[in-house]
Amino acid sequence: EVQLVESGGGLVQPGRSLKLSCVASGFTFSNYGMNWIRQAPGKGLEWVAYISSGSSYIYYAETVKGRFTISRDNAKNTLYLQMTSLRSEDTALYYCARHGGADYWGQGVMVTVSS
Amino acid sequence: DIVLTQSPTTLSVTPGETVSLSCRASHSIGTNLHWYQQKTNESPRLLIKYASQSISGIPSRFSASGSGTDFTLNINNVEFDDVSSYFCQQTQSWPRTFGGGTKLELK
Numbered sequence: 355e356v357q358l359v360e361s362g363g364g365l366v367q368p369g370r371s372l373k374l375s376c377v378a379s380g381f382t383f384s385n386y387g388m389n390w391i392r393q394a395p396g397k398g399l400e401w402v403a404y405i406s407s408g409s410s411y412i413y414y415a416e417t418v419k420g421r422f423t424i425s426r427d428n429a430k431n432t433l434y435l436q437m438t439s440l441r442s443e444d445t446a447l448y449y450c451a452r453h454g455g456a457d458y459w460g461q462g463v464m465v466t467v468s469s
Numbered sequence: 470d471i472v473l474t475q476s477p478t479t480l481s482v483t484p485g486e487t488v489s490l491s492c493r494a495s496h497s498i499g500t501n502l503h504w505y506q507q508k509t510n511e512s513p514r515l516l517i518k519y520a521s522q523s524i525s526g527i528p529s530r531f532s533a534s535g536s537g538t539d540f541t542l543n544i545n546n547v548e549f550d551d552v553s554s555y556f557c558q559q560t561q562s563w564p565r566t567f568g569g570g571t572k573l574e575l576k
């Protein structure tokens with residue numbers, strides 16, 4: 355069974371940093387590109403970042419470019435999102451999701467940016 | 470960026486009806502369009518990939534069509550369990566973008 359389990363969220367002050375993790379199981383993680391997608395409370399879905407299976411290709415939404423860094427450790431079956439210079443508008447539920455047409459999603463991890 | 474416009478924003482239907490949800494792209498995206506269902510307090514679930522390809526485990530009452538800029542998700546014989554928000558997403562180009570969603574309610 356495919357599982358994606360996010361962790362690392364929480365309450366953080368504006369300007370601070372946070373690192374999210376997503377542990378994958380039930381499939382060959384190293385064969386798939388991965389995404390971070392977020393959803394602000396009561397809002398729609400916003401794609402955040404993508405990393406290819408071997409980390410050769412990385413893309414970001416303009417809203418996070420220069421502040422967020424996506425990475426992965428295929429040996430640990432883990433996807434990461436390093437978030438710096440956090441803003442109130444980054445407050446959202448962050449999902450990791452597999453592949454392009456995202457066929458599997460985690461349960462999400464909440465990030466709240468507030469003083 | 471490719472903008473996806475979904476309509477209507479909210480749809481109120483009677484169980485048993487057949488409904489069509491629209492997703493229009495600002496530029497041609499071929500068939501690189503995917504549909505998701507999201508129930509309240511749940512993660513999104515992939516319903517249809519590449520405009521019309523069915524997904525294992527998704528009820529056959531869900532179907533979709535379209536290419537280029539106009540796409541449609543059809544739900545036949547709507548059931549109570551279909552109360553959800555529905556989102557489209559394009560994977561034609563970067564950045565990936567989602568439509569604003571259609572919320573399906575039952576009368």
